[in-house]
Amino acid sequence: MASEFLLELNDIQAGYGRAAPVLRGLTVKVPPATVVCLVGPNGAGKSTVLKVASGLLAPRSGRVVVDGADVTGQGPQQLLAAGLAHVLQGHSVFREMTVAENVLLGGYTLKDRAVIQERIEFVRDLFPVVDERWRSLAGLLSGGQQKQVEFARSLMVSPKVVLLDEPSMGLDPKATSTVFDQVVRMREAGTAVLLVEQNARRALETADIGCVLDLGKVHISGPAPQLLADPQLSELYLGGRPAEPPTTPKR
Amino acid sequence: MPSGSEATRRAGGVLRLAALLAGAGLLLSFPALAPNPYILSAGITVLNYAVLSTAWSLVGGFTGYISLGHGALLGLGAYGTGLLITKAGLPSFVALAAAAAIVALLAVPVGFAALRVRGASFVIVSIALVLILLLVFQSWASFTGGSRGLVVPRPFPDLTRPEHHRVFFFLFAGLLAAALATWWAIDRSRFGLGLRAIREDEDKAQALGTPTFAFKLAVFVVSAAFTALGGGLYALWFGDLDPVFQFSVLTGAYMVLMALLGGVRHLFGPLLGALIVGWALEWFKLQYGDTPLHLVATGLLLGVVVMFMPDGVIPALSGLLARFRPGEASIREVTAAELPASQARGPRA
Numbered sequence: 107m108a109s110e111f112l113l114e115l116n117d118i119q120a121g122y123g124r125a126a127p128v129l130r131g132l133t134v135k136v137p138p139a140t141v142v143c144l145v146g147p148n149g150a151g152k153s154t155v156l157k158v159a160s161g162l163l164a165p166r167s168g169r170v171v172v173d174g175a176d177v178t179g180q181g182p183q184q185l186l187a188a189g190l191a192h193v194l195q196g197h198s199v200f201r202e203m204t205v206a207e208n209v210l211l212g213g214y215t216l217k218d219r220a221v222i223q224e225r226i227e228f229v230r231d232l233f234p235v236v237d238e239r240w241r242s243l244a245g246l247l248s249g250g251q252q253k254q255v256e257f258a259r260s261l262m263v264s265p266k267v268v269l270l271d272e273p274s275m276g277l278d279p280k281a282t283s284t285v286f287d288q289v290v291r292m293r294e295a296g297t298a299v300l301l302v303e304q305n306a307r308r309a310l311e312t313a314d315i316g317c318v319l320d321l322g323k324v325h326i327s328g329p330a331p332q333l334l335a336d337p338q339l340s341e342l343y344l345g346g347r348p349a350e351p352p353t354t355p356k357r
Numbered sequence: 358m359p360s361g362s363e364a365t366r367r368a369g370g371v372l373r374l375a376a377l378l379a380g381a382g383l384l385l386s387f388p389a390l391a392p393n394p395y396i397l398s399a400g401i402t403v404l405n406y407a408v409l410s411t412a413w414s415l416v417g418g419f420t421g422y423i424s425l426g427h428g429a430l431l432g433l434g435a436y437g438t439g440l441l442i443t444k445a446g447l448p449s450f451v452a453l454a455a456a457a458a459i460v461a462l463l464a465v466p467v468g469f470a471a472l473r474v475r476g477a478s479f480v481i482v483s484i485a486l487v488l489i490l491l492l493v494f495q496s497w498a499s500f501t502g503g504s505r506g507l508v509v510p511r512p513f514p515d516l517t518r519p520e521h522h523r524v525f526f527f528l529f530a531g532l533l534a535a536a537l538a539t540w541w542a543i544d545r546s547r548f549g550l551g552l553r554a555i556r557e558d559e560d561k562a563q564a565l566g567t568p569t570f571a572f573k574l575a576v577f578v579v580s581a582a583f584t585a586l587g588g589g590l591y592a593l594w595f596g597d598l599d600p601v602f603q604f605s606v607l608t609g610a611y612m613v614l615m616a617l618l619g620g621v622r623h624l625f626g627p628l629l630g631a632l633i634v635g636w637a638l639e640w641f642k643l644q645y646g647d648t649p650l651h652l653v654a655t656g657l658l659l660g661v662v663v664m665f666m667p668d669g670v671i672p673a674l675s676g677l678l679a680r681f682r683p684g685e686a687s688i689r690e691v692t693a694a695e696l697p698a699s700q701a702r703g704p705r706a
Contacts, residue, residue, distance in 0.1 A: 200553075
């Protein structure tokens with residue numbers, strides 16, 4: 107079923123246990139071949155959005171739709187089958203296994219050997235590091251390289267949407283840059299990406315659409331360059347404008 | 358792929374095949390070389406340990422689930438074989454196969470219950486299984502013979518004692534070959550890939566779509582079948598069963614020790630561990646008689662392994678060898694001339 111959006115989160119209310127909801131009527135839509143980036147202060151609900159989107163947390167109300175199919179309340183494995191891959195925060199490669207084995211595990215749900223071979227060639231082509239270090243133990247790779255192995259692993263099942271949770275966490279600026287370049291390549295390969303980042307400015311420079319979360323709702327959304335150019339937004343959420351020297355907060 | 362590494366790999370493969378054939382030749386010539394029946398029977402004991410620890414490592418090695426309860430599967434295989442011969446009148450080797458099949462079937466509900474819990478809980482559940490079965494087989498004397506033991510008739514009554522040992526040496530060697538071949542085949546398969554992912558991180562493996570529970574259960578059943586075959590063959594060879602020795606936490610612990618000592622991630626790790634531990638156990642019994650000293654030594658050995666070679670002898674030795682290979686060391690001395698110009702400009706320059 108073709109749909110205008112590959113991932114839709116419609117009017118989501120979600121939270122943990124009996125506590126007050128973290129998400130209060132949040133709506134995010136990800137079109138094909140687009141990077142949508144969620145930014146916002148700590149506690150705004152960024153991680154909760156990803157938990158709901160990946161099936162780890164069932165929303166109290168609202169609908170999760172993947173490419174036109176309603177998958178609200180289904181678990182991670184069903185969502186994976188529906189075309190939604192989740193790259194976890196931090197390092198999540200299998201360290202004691204080779205890069206090749208890591209990538210193969212990403213395609214574990216695939217049955218057809220020809221398809222598996224085709225996907226392997228695709229990801230090795232897309233991520234040069236994966237190709238170069240194919241036989242190395244994944245644990246011996248640097249943080250940025252491991253991230254790319256995780257990307258490759260998630261792309262094995264030809265997902266429609268990839269959820270990226272803080273891909274730059276723990277990486278130096280150069281590795282961060284490489285990782286974001288790879289996010290762009292994923293988009294160019296036709297995948298829709300929902301990106302959550304602390305490194306808001308860098309993420310918005312990569313993304314097509316930015317959504318600023320605050321208090322469990324999308325506060326502002328629009329084309330990423332526009333958000334970056336907005337001085338008020340910059341002041342509130344991106345820690346001041348980059349061109350200006352740091353000023354002492356007036357409080 | 359550079360052709361140099363391809364050639365190296367092929368040379369390594371030839372070397373490995375030669376070593377394998379040499380090892381197999383040495384093993385098969387052991388009965389001819391053994392100076393007396395006692396040494397031959399010690400060899401059989403070691404082979405039996407090798408079968409059991411290889412079978413154990415199908416679960417413990419691939420999935421990382423440390424079972425101390427394999428003694429229960431061993432005992433069921435041994436008693437199943439003995440009882441099927443004495444009570445049901447089956448021919449010896451039919452009874453052996455039937456007992457293994459029954460234990461494999463029993464392993465489904467047992468695994469279904471035990472594999473739901475991880476880590477320490479799994480270890481405790483597996484120990485409980487051994488203790489429960491020990492009590493059952495001791496108390497149900499009318500059926501199992503209880504503490505008086507169960508005499509299992511010999512499959513080849515016409516053979517002399519040394520001939521009997523010789524035949525069983527080859528039978529155990531065949532069973533070991535089958536267990537090793539199974540381990541090897543699983544290691545190379547997608548099934549094995551999924552199992553190793555479980556060992557590393559079960560949640561992650563599940564998130565990627567690996568049917569973790571079904572896989573754990575399947576490999577547990579295979580492991581149970583081989584353990585039962587080991588126990589059953591022992592029953593046919595030894596001819597006398599006692600619940601205390603068959604349903605023993607200690608035997609389960611030996612399997613773990615041997616596998617860990619050799620290295621659970623290597624095909625021949627458990628075999629190597631069995632050679633070391635099996636030989637050491639016999640030596641201690643010979644030197645110091647039936648004292649608990651061999652248990653003390655076993656405990657010390659386990660401590661040393663866990664502290665200094667947590668991955669086992671094989672990785673420890675290959676790590677040591679790699680250190681002496683020039684150019685592959687992680688840290689080596691470099692002359693200033695060898696350093697690139699940019700790096701040579703250190704603070705002292």
